[in-house]
Every structure is written in structure tokens, then in C-alpha cells.
Amino acid sequence: MIRTTLTSSRTLPQTLVLRGVRHASVQPATPAPAEDGGSIMDAFASTSIGAQVLPQRFSDLKKKLWHPSLETRWKEVLTELEVETKRIVTERDGGKEMVPRLPFSQIKAGAIDPELSDRIFKTGSVIIEGAVSEQEALKWKADILEYARINKEHVRGFPAEEIQVFEFYNSKSQTSARTHPNIVATQRWLLDFLPTSNKAEAKVSLRTVVSYYDRLRIRxxxxxxxxxxxxxxxxxxxxxxxxxxRSCFADILSADSKGWKEHNPYDITPRIDADMDMYRVGKGACGVLRPWQGWTSLSNTGPGEGTLRVFPNVRLANAYVMLRPFFSPKPNAGGSLKAEDWTVDLESTAFPGSAPGLGLELTDASHPHLKLEETMTSMPRVKPxxxxxxxxxxxxxxxxxxxxxxxSSVLYIPAIPLTHQNAIHLRKQVKNFSLGLPSPDFPQGQGESLNVGRSTPSNVVSLEARRVLGLEKFEVPEDAEKGEREVLEAWNDTFEKV
Ligand SMILES: [Fe+2]
Known part of the structure; x- marks a missing residue:
């Protein structure tokens, strides 16, 4: 979810600028090299590694995918974006919180306010309040600081001179948070929120929350x-x-689809087989299917205090991002955003903001109609x-x-379900956990293996907590359909206790 500071370099639409981000793909990462430690900067190492023109096959790809209705859709999206970007700025600057707050009590009661549900669907982001007490969250942070103090000779992170992002994966606080019953319940609800086409066959158990070990930030x-x-x-x-x-975006791109307004970004089924890391060129990719990235706050933090920012309309942004490579500004457009000043571009190989092996980066130069300088919206104030x-x-x-x-402090804890791919990762993660090593996707090395007071599998007692961490077999619900049953039974059949 994270990357290094962007440089301010701007680029012509036909020119691809690589600025290194590669993370959060959903395919198994290449085996992590045995390195002597590292930091978050390794995943986002190159802030600007120069311009690169993509090979001809990317022009061929655009031609293959092209059909005339894409131009109609592009114009519709630009019209909609003009309205929506104004709405975002006006409402936010008028004091409206653009990211909905969902009380945990509604999740617990199984009764979500439909209006809230609609807002979560539209923005793609949510704050869950009240699942963890302030006191408990602050205790987690205090314990982490103490863990860092007593193990200071082994602590790594970024920046090295005054660490803000710690290379901790196996602290007791992280284990407690990942297995906290209310956090697990929140994640189960979030995963269940995802619609599943072809549900009987989909090889995923959305009610089986599994842990993904990530870092923490104390900024x-x-x-x-x-x-x-x-x-x-x-x-x-x-x-x-x-x-x-690509099939996840079929309603945006396909000629025989109903069009971008029908695009449902949340359908999990096509994502199960999507290869989000085709190039496997290095470290930093996320080796799991991760529908929801997330963090649990350890501080009282509001806008301007080093927090997360989002573009609060996921469907419209997806439509624009997916159509963007097929169009470029006319010569002499002079920065105009009007549809008539843009033209179909199938000859250039440009996919603005994209590069092999890297994440998709967006700026006002690469994706001007999003007006990101104005529309990126900070998380409203959160409590521990x-x-x-x-x-x-x-x-x-x-x-x-x-x-x-x-x-400004958080524990990164995403919501991920059990799939075959996630089970592969979970097995590696369990092994590393037992040895006190870094999470498999992250820079390797001795990690916390020599640390005093780290968490170990033997510290985890409750059955549900042990299941979330991959330390036990899963229960196969009686009503599990074929796909869900398959992934659960595959885990159970090959399970080995550490
Ligand atoms: Fe990210």
C-alpha cells in the first residue's frame, strides 16, 4: 500500500516514467532472496529511474482491445469526472467527511445501515469505530516501544537514523491485534461484503479470515x-x-458488456486467478490476494498529521484508469481536459503511470482528469x-x-480470505513466524529471531486465533459450496503443525 515519495518530474503522455513501486500484487512473489535485512524502502526503491518507452506489443495490445464504444465511454467518464471531482472538493471543503464511519456495533449486530453500506461501496474505504478500546490500542503501542527498546541492537527500519516504519512482524502486539476477535469479525464482514459471481465454483472462503504479516508505523x-x-x-x-x-474490468473494456456504469469492482471471483505480478522482477510484491488493505490506528490522528489519503470513488476511478491508455491529448491541447482536445491513441505504446514490474502511479500529469492534487482526501480523524x-x-x-x-501510528493489518494462493503464503508465513523471521514478502535476514520477548506460535492459545494465523486446521462449514470446500479441505489435508 505504500511507496516512496514521488519526485515532481512530469512527463509527456507518450513517455513513460518509471518511479519504483511494486507491491501488493496478488500472485505468489518470487522466492524472497536471503538478504541481510532491509527496510520499507527496498520495496519502493527507485523514486525515479528514468523514462522508458514500452515495447511495440503494448501498442498491439491497445489495438487488440480497441472497439469504438470505448470512445463513447471515455467521453461519458470525462463528463462524470468533471462533476465528481467538483463534488468531492466542494463537499470535503464544506466539512463533510468523505470516508464513512461504521460503528463496530452494527457489524456485531449484523445490521448495517444501508446508506452507510452504499457509501462504503462508492468510496471503497471505511473507518470502523469501536472494535478495539483506546486503552488496548495504546497498550499495544507502548509494548512495541518497549520491545524496540530492549532489542535496540537488532531493530531495523526506515529511516535508519530515526525509524518511522519498523521491520517488526512478530511482536506480541501485532499478534494480539491480528487475532483480536473484533478485528477478525470486522474483516470477516468486510470480506463477506464482496459479491461473488459463480459462487459455487469460486475457490475462496470469504468467511475464513487469514492473517497477512505486515509492518507497523510509528511516525x-x-x-x-x-x-x-x-x-x-x-x-x-x-x-x-x-x-x-482484465476480466475484472470487463464492463469497462469489453465490447459486449453493459458499460462502465455497471462495473462492480468488488466481485472477488475474477480476481482469484488474476496475475497481478507478471514480471516478478524483484522484491516488494504482495504474495496474497488482498481485497482490503488496512490498518489499525494506535494514535489520535487527523488530516495533516501524516495520514492516509484516498480518491473517494472507486468505480469511476477504475473506469478512467482503464480507459486512459487509449487516449492522449491532441498536439496543442495545452493541458485542456476537454474531450474534444483528446484523441484516440493506439499507435503509441504508452500506458501512463504503468511500467513492467511496478505498481500503478498516478499524478496530475499522467491522469489529469482525476485532479489528484485537489481530490485526494485525507482520512478523517481516527482514535486509537x-x-x-x-x-x-x-x-x-x-x-x-x-x-x-x-x-501517527498504525499496525498494517489487511483483510484477506483463504484461497489456494493465500494458503501457500500462509504456510511460509507460519514457518517464518515460528523462527522469528520477517514475513515472506518482505526483506529477509535474521529479523527478530534474536529478539527478546517476541511472539511465537506457542503464545497463541485460542483456537480461533490459531486458525487466523494458520496454526490449526480450519472448520469446513456444512453449507460450504464446492469451491469453498475445496480450499478449506486442501489446507486441512496438507496441514502440518509447527
Ligand atoms: Fe499502497
């Missing part, structure tokens, strides 16, 4: 180093190149214990500056 006031520009996780060119991934989630297609960023007076 101190004044920090301006941990800043991440607008991007989308899950690869970039793969959205068009990989046929399974609040959870924030955003769907995998959501354009997101991290505020450049932390101008607050307190720390």
Missing part, C-alpha cells in the same frame, strides 16, 4: 520522509495484459483502536508531511 511529528504519492496496489500493466485480471480499510483498487497515498504534535 513522529515533523517527519517528511515517509511520504507516498498516489498509487494503486496490485501491479500496473497486468490490468490490461493478463486476461484474468479505530480501523481503516480501503479496497485494493482504491487510489491512495500517504501525506507528505506530519504536521501534528503526536505520533
Amino acid at each position: 513522529t511529528p515533523g517527519d517528511a520522509k515517509f511520504a507516498l504519492g498516489p498509487h494503486i496496489d496490485g501491479g500496473s500493466l497486468e490490468r490490461w495484459e493478463d486476461s484474468a485480471y 483502536g479505530d480501523q481503516v480499510y480501503w479496497f485494493s483498487d482504491v487510489i491512495h497515498a500517504v501525506e507528505k508531511n506530519h504536521n501534528g504534535t503526536g505520533d
Whole structure:
């Protein structure tokens, strides 16, 4: 979900600028190299590695996918964006919170306000309040700081001189949070929120929450180093190149579809087989199907205090992003955003913001109609214990500056279901957990293996917690359909206790 600070370099639409982000794909990552540690910057290593023109096959791909109704859809999307970008700015600046807040009590009661549900669907992001007490969240943070203090000779992170993002995966606080019954219940609800086409066959158990070990952030006031520009996780060119991934956007791209207004970004079924990391060129990719990235707050943090920013309309953004490579501004357009000043572009190989092996980065140069400088919207104020989630297609960023007076701190805990791919990752993760090593997708090395007071599988007692971490077999519900049953039984049949 994160990346290094974008440079301010701007580029012609036909020119591809690579700025290194590669993370959050949903395919198995290449085996992590045995390195001597690392930090978050390894995943976002190249902030600007120069311009590159893509090979001819990318022009051929555009020609293959082209049909005339894409031009009609493009014009519709531009019209809609003009209205929507104004709405976002006007409502937000007028004081409206653009990201909905969902009380955990509604999840617990199984009664979600339909209006809230609609807003979550539209924005693709949500704040869940009240699942974890402030006191408990603050205790997690205090324990992490103590864990860092007593193991200071082994602690790594970014930046090295004053760590904001810790290379911790196996602290007791992280284990407690990942297995907290209310966080697990929240994630089960979020996954169940996803519609599933071809449900009987879909090889996923959306009610089986499994853990994905990620880092944590304790960002101190004044920090301006941990800043991440607008991007989308899950690869970039793969959205068009990989046929399974492309099928997630069929209503936007296909000639025989109903059109972009029918696009449902949340259908999990086509994503199960999507290859979001076709190039496998290095480290930093996320080796699981991760429908919802998320964090649990350990601080009282509001806009301007180094928090997350999102573009709060996932369907419209998807439509624009997927159509964008097929069009470019006319010569002499002079920066005009009007549809008549743009033209069909199938000859160039440009896929603005995309590059092999990297995530999709967006700027006002590459995706001007989104007006990201104005429309990227900061998370409203959150308290310790609040959870924030955003769907995998959501354009997101991290505020450049932390101008607050307190720390801005989170545990990254996404919501992921059991699939065959996620089971492969979970097995590696269990092994690393037992050894105190970093999570499999992240820079390797000795990690926390020598740390005093780290979490181990033997610390985890409750059956549900052990299942979430992959330490036990799963229950196969009586009403499980074929696809769900298959993934659960595959895990159980090959399960080995650590
Ligand atoms: Fe990201």
C-alpha cells in the first residue's frame, strides 16, 4: 500500500516514467532472496529511474482491445469526472467527511445501515469505530516501544537514523491485534461484503479470515520522509495484459458488456486467478490476494498529521484508469481536459503511470482528469483502536508531511480470505513466524529471531486465533459450496503443525 515519495518530474503522455513501486500484487512473489535485512524502502526503491518507452506489443495490445464504444465511454467518464471531482472538493471543503464511519456495533449486530453500506461501496474505504478500546490500542503501542527498546541492537527500519516504519512482524502486539476477535469479525464482514459471481465454483472462503504479516508505523511529528504519492496496489500493466485480471474490468473494456456504469469492482471471483505480478522482477510484491488493505490506528490522528489519503470513488476511478491508455491529448491541447482536445491513441505504446514490474502511479500529469492534487482526501480523524480499510483498487497515498504534535501510528493489518494462493503464503508465513523471521514478502535476514520477548506460535492459545494465523486446521462449514470446500479441505489435508 505504500511507496516512496514521488519526485515532481512530469512527463509527456507518450513517455513513460518509471518511479519504483511494486507491491501488493496478488500472485505468489518470487522466492524472497536471503538478504541481510532491509527496510520499507527496498520495496519502493527507485523514486525515479528514468523514462522508458514500452515495447511495440503494448501498442498491439491497445489495438487488440480497441472497439469504438470505448470512445463513447471515455467521453461519458470525462463528463462524470468533471462533476465528481467538483463534488468531492466542494463537499470535503464544506466539512463533510468523505470516508464513512461504521460503528463496530452494527457489524456485531449484523445490521448495517444501508446508506452507510452504499457509501462504503462508492468510496471503497471505511473507518470502523469501536472494535478495539483506546486503552488496548495504546497498550499495544507502548509494548512495541518497549520491545524496540530492549532489542535496540537488532531493530531495523526506515529511516535508519530515526525509524518511522519498523521491520517488526512478530511482536506480541501485532499478534494480539491480528487475532483480536473484533478485528477478525470486522474483516470477516468486510470480506463477506464482496459479491461473488459463480459462487459455487469460486475457490475462496470469504468467511475464513487469514492473517497477512505486515509492518507497523510509528511516525513522529515533523517527519517528511515517509511520504507516498498516489498509487494503486496490485501491479500496473497486468490490468490490461493478463486476461484474468482484465476480466475484472470487463464492463469497462469489453465490447459486449453493459458499460462502465455497471462495473462492480468488488466481485472477488475474477480476481482469484488474476496475475497481478507478471514480471516478478524483484522484491516488494504482495504474495496474497488482498481485497482490503488496512490498518489499525494506535494514535489520535487527523488530516495533516501524516495520514492516509484516498480518491473517494472507486468505480469511476477504475473506469478512467482503464480507459486512459487509449487516449492522449491532441498536439496543442495545452493541458485542456476537454474531450474534444483528446484523441484516440493506439499507435503509441504508452500506458501512463504503468511500467513492467511496478505498481500503478498516478499524478496530475499522467491522469489529469482525476485532479489528484485537489481530490485526494485525507482520512478523517481516527482514535486509537479505530480501523481503516480501503479496497485494493482504491487510489491512495500517504501525506507528505506530519504536521501534528503526536505520533501517527498504525499496525498494517489487511483483510484477506483463504484461497489456494493465500494458503501457500500462509504456510511460509507460519514457518517464518515460528523462527522469528520477517514475513515472506518482505526483506529477509535474521529479523527478530534474536529478539527478546517476541511472539511465537506457542503464545497463541485460542483456537480461533490459531486458525487466523494458520496454526490449526480450519472448520469446513456444512453449507460450504464446492469451491469453498475445496480450499478449506486442501489446507486441512496438507496441514502440518509447527
Ligand atoms: Fe499502497
